[in-house]
Amino acid sequence: MSLNNFNLQERESRRIKAILARLHKELRAELVLLISRNGQPVVITGTDKNTDCTALASLAAANLAATDGLANVVGEKEFSVLVHQGRRHSLFISDLLKRFSLVVVFDATASLGLVRYRCKRTGFLLEDVIRSFQQGAEKAKAVPDYPDFSDEELEELLGNIGP
Amino acid sequence: MTFINYVAREINCKIVYYGPGLGGKTTNLQYVYRITSPENKGKLISLATETERTLFFDFLPIDLGQIRGFRTRFHLYTVPGQVFYDSSRKLILKGVDGVVFVADSQEERMDANLESLSNLAQNLKEQGFDLGSIPYVLQLNKRDLPSAMPAKELQQQLLVRGEPVFEAIATQGVGVLDTLKAVARQVLVELRKSA
Numbered sequence: 001m002s003l004n005n006f007n008l009q010e011r012e013s014r015r016i017k018a019i020l021a022r023l024h025k026e027l028r029a030e031l032v033l034l035i036s037r038n039g040q041p042v043v044i045t046g047t048d049k050n051t052d053c054t055a056l057a058s059l060a061a062a063n064l065a066a067t068d069g070l071a072n073v074v075g076e077k078e079f080s081v082l083v084h085q086g087r088r089h090s091l092f093i094s095d096l097l098k099r100f101s102l103v104v105v106f107d108a109t110a111s112l113g114l115v116r117y118r119c120k121r122t123g124f125l126l127e128d129v130i131r132s133f134q135q136g137a138e139k140a141k142a143v144p145d146y147p148d149f150s151d152e153e154l155e156e157l158l159g160n161i162g163p
Numbered sequence: 164m165t166f167i168n169y170v171a172r173e174i175n176c177k178i179v180y181y182g183p184g185l186g187g188k189t190t191n192l193q194y195v196y197r198i199t200s201p202e203n204k205g206k207l208i209s210l211a212t213e214t215e216r217t218l219f220f221d222f223l224p225i226d227l228g229q230i231r232g233f234r235t236r237f238h239l240y241t242v243p244g245q246v247f248y249d250s251s252r253k254l255i256l257k258g259v260d261g262v263v264f265v266a267d268s269q270e271e272r273m274d275a276n277l278e279s280l281s282n283l284a285q286n287l288k289e290q291g292f293d294l295g296s297i298p299y300v301l302q303l304n305k306r307d308l309p310s311a312m313p314a315k316e317l318q319q320q321l322l323v324r325g326e327p328v329f330e331a332i333a334t335q336g337v338g339v340l341d342t343l344k345a346v347a348r349q350v351l352v353e354l355r356k357s358a
Contacts, residue, residue, distance in 0.1 A: 006166055006167075007166075007167040007168075007169060008166070008167070008168045008169060008170055009169050009170070010169065010170050013168075013169075013170040036166055036258065037257065037258065038177055038257050038258025038259075039177075039222075039238065039258075040166045040175045040177075040238065042166065042168070052205060052206055054205045054224045054238075055205060055206050055208055055222070055224075058208065058222045058224075058238065059208065059222075062210075062219060062220065062254070062255075065254040065257065066219070066251075066254065068254075069250050069251075069254060147167075147174065147230060147231040147232070147233040147355075148231070148355060149230045149231050149351075149355065153230050153231065154230065154348065154351055154352070156230075157227050157228060157229075157230045157235060157351075158227070158344045158347055158348055160203070160227045160228045161195075161199075161225070161227060161340055161343055161344050161347065162198055162199070162340045163198045163199075163200070
C-alpha cells in the first residue's frame with residue numbers, strides 16, 4: 001500500500017470480515033462497515049439489503065471529515081467518534097488511524113454504552129489488522145495479479161461512459 | 164487514494180470537479196447522472212442549500228464495467244465553489260485521484276476562475292498533491308453564453324501544463340462526457356504506471 005493507494009487482499013479481507021461479523025453479532029447491528037476516510041466502502045457486513053452502502057460510506061466519511069474541521073475550529077485535536085441517534089436506527093462512526101473508519105448502523109433501542117464499548121474494542125482489533133497490512137504492502141511493492149490492461153482495453157472501458 | 168479490492172475484484176477511484184461558484188460543476192454531474200443507465204449508477208447525492216447552491220458536495224458513483232476482470236468504479240464529487248467554503252473544499256480533495264477544473268467562460272468570471280485555480284493548487288499542495296502532475300482536465304464551460312471569452316484567451320490564462328481542454332455547455336451535455344472520459348483515462352493510466 002502506497003501513501004495514496006491501497007489494495008485489499010484475501011487474507012486481510014478475511015480477518016476484517018471476521019472482526020466485523022463478531023461486532024455485528026454482539027450488537028445485533030443492522031450493518032457494520034469498514035470504510036476508507038475518503039468515502040469508499042472497504043468491507044461490509046450485515047443483513048440490511050436496502051441501504052445504499054456506497055452513499056452511506058461517502059456521507060459517513062464526509063461527516064467525520066467535517067467534524068474534524070469543527071474540532072480544529074474549537075482548538076480540539078479531533079472528535080474521533082460520532083453518534084447519531086434516530087427513532088428507529090442509530091449510527092456510530094469512529095476514526096481508525098486517520099485512514100479508515102468504522103461505521104455501525106444499529107437499532108436505536110440498543111444500549112449506547114454497550115455500542116461504544118464494543119465498537120472501541122473492535123476499533124483496536126481493526127487498527128492492528130490495518131497496521132499489519134500497511135507494513136506488508138510496504139514490503140511487497142508489486143502485486144502479482146495487478147490489472148495491467150492494454151490501451152485498447154482502456155478505451156473499451158471508457159466507451160461505457162454515457163448512454 | 165485509489166482502492167483496489169482484490170477480493171471483490173474492484174477498482175475504486177475518486178474524481179473531484181473543482182471551479183468557481185455557479186460555473187457548472189453540479190450541472191456536469193447531473194448530466195452524467197441523467198444519461199447513465201440505472202444499473203451503472205448510484206444515487207446522486209447533493210448537499211445543497213435551500214437555493215440549490217452546493218453547501219458541502221455532490222456525489223455520484225458510476226460503474227464503468229470490467230477491465231481484466233476488475234469492476235471499475237468512479238466516485239464523482241463536486242466542491243462548493245463559493246469562496247467562503249474553503250474548509251469543505253479541502254476535505255473533499257482528500258484522497259483524490261483526478262481533478263476536473265470547470266471554468267466559467269464568461270469574461271466577468273475570469274477573476275473568479277483564476278482565484279479558484281490558485282485555490283485548487285494551494286489546497287492540493289496541502290493534501291500532498293501537485294497540480295502539475297495529478298490527473299487533470301480543464302473544461303471551458305458555458306460556451307453558449309454571449310459574454311463567453313474566446314477559448315484561446317481562456318486557455319492562455321488557465322492552462323496549467325498542457326492538460327486536455329474541452330469546450331462545454333454542461334446544461335446541454337456538450338463536452339461533459341469527453342471531459343469525464345479524459346480524466347478517467349488519465350487516472351487509470353496513472354494507476355497502471357504505479358504497478
